[in-house]
Ligand SMILES: Nc1ncnc2c1ncn2[C@@H]1O[C@H](COP(=O)(O)OP(=O)(O)O)[C@@H](O)[C@H]1O
C-alpha cells in the first residue's frame with residue numbers, strides 16, 4: 001500500500017489542489033480498474049491575489065522578466081510544499097509515510113507544436129527541490145516534458161488516470177471544466193490506445209474574466225449571474241465562428257486564445273451588452289462549444305450517453321443546465337455521483353502518474369497527446385533526508 005500526493009495549480013489560478021491517495025498494488029501491478037485507489041484527503045489552498053498577479057505577469061509576453069520567473073519558481077515551490085503539508089495533516093498521514101509527490105507545477109508557457117523559430121516546449125515552474133526539502137518527500141515533476149520529448153504535445157495527461165478510474169462497459173465522455181474545457185472519450189470496454197482527448201474550448205476562463213471585469217468577483221458563483229441574463233445570439237454566433245471551435249482534434253487551447261486580450265477585444269466591440277447578458281452568453285458558449293465538438297468528434301468514436309463533469313465548473317448550475325439542454329440524449333453526472341469529488345480529479349491524476357513513474361511504468365496516453373511511444377514521465381528529485389525514507393536504509 002502506498003500513499004501518494006498529487007499537486008496542481010491549473011490555468012484558472014484559483015488555488016493549488018492537493019490530493020492524498022492510497023494505492024494498493026502489492027502485486028507490483030496496478031490492476032487498472034481503479035478499485036484499488038482511494039482518495040484519503042483533498043484540500044485547495046486558495047491562491048493569494050499577489051501571487052496570482054505575479055503569475056499573470058510571468059505568463060505575459062510583454063510583462064514577463066527572467067528575475068521574476070526565477071524568484072516565482074522558488075515562491076511557488078514553497079507554496080506547493082505548504083499544500084502538500086496541509087493535505088498530509090488533513091489525512092492524518094505523516095509526510096515520512098508518503099511514497100512520492102506528483103507536482104504538476106504552474107504552467108507559465110506551453111508551445112504544443114514548433115512554430116517558426118519557437119520549438120515545441122512547455123514550462124511548469126514551482127521548484128521541486130524546495131518541495132522535497134520542505135516535505136522530505138521524493139518529488140516527480142515536469143511530467144509534460146518527457147511526453148513532448150517523445151513527440152507528443154505534452155497534454156492532455158489526465159486521460160491515463162481517467163482510463164484507470166472510469167473505463168466501463170458503457171461508452172463514457174469525461175468533461176473537465178477548468179479554465180479550459182477538455183473532453184476524454186472512453187469507448188465501451190476500451191483499451192488504452194482507444195482513449196482520445198482534446199480541449200473543447202474555454203470552460204470558465206471567459207466567464208471568470210467577465211465576472212472580474214463587471215463585478216470584481218473571481219467567478220460567477222453557482223452561475224447565478226448568468227441565470228439572470230439572456231444569451232446574446234449575435235455575440236454567440238461570432239464566437240462560434242472562431243476556427244478553433246470546429247477544428248478537428250487533436251487540438252488544445254489556453255490563455256493564448258481565450259485570455260484577457262480575447263475578453264477585452266469582445267468588450268470593446270460590443271459596448272451595449274449588459275453585464276448579466278455577457279455572463280449568460282459566455283456560459284452558453286462553453287456548453288455550445290462542447291455540443292459541436294461532441295457531435296462532430298466524440299459521438300462518432302464514442303457514442304456516450306453519460307457525460308461526467310469535473311473541475312470547478314461542475315459547481316456552475318447554469319452551465320450544467322445548458323449542457324443538459326444541448327446534449328439531451330446524455331445523462332450529465334458529476335464526480336460526486338460516482339463517489340469522487342469534482343475538484344480533486346486532476347490532483348488525483350498527477351498522484352497516480354507520479355506513482356507509476358516511481359514504479360518505472362509509463363503513464364502518457366499516446367493516442368491523446370500524439371507521442372510516438374508510451375514513456376515514463378517526469379523528473380525525479382529524491383527525498384533529501386535519510387530519515388524520511390519509508391524503510392530504513394540497510
Ligand atoms: N461555486 C462555483 N460556482 C461557479 N464556478 C465555480 C465555483 N467554484 C469554482 N468555480 C469555477 O471553477 C474554476 C476553478 O476550476 P479548476 O477545476 O480549479 O480549474 P483549473 O484547473 O483551471 O484551475 C474557478 O475559476 C471558477 O470559474
Ligand SMILES: [Mg+2]
Nearest residue numbers: 010012014015
Ligand atoms: Mg484550479
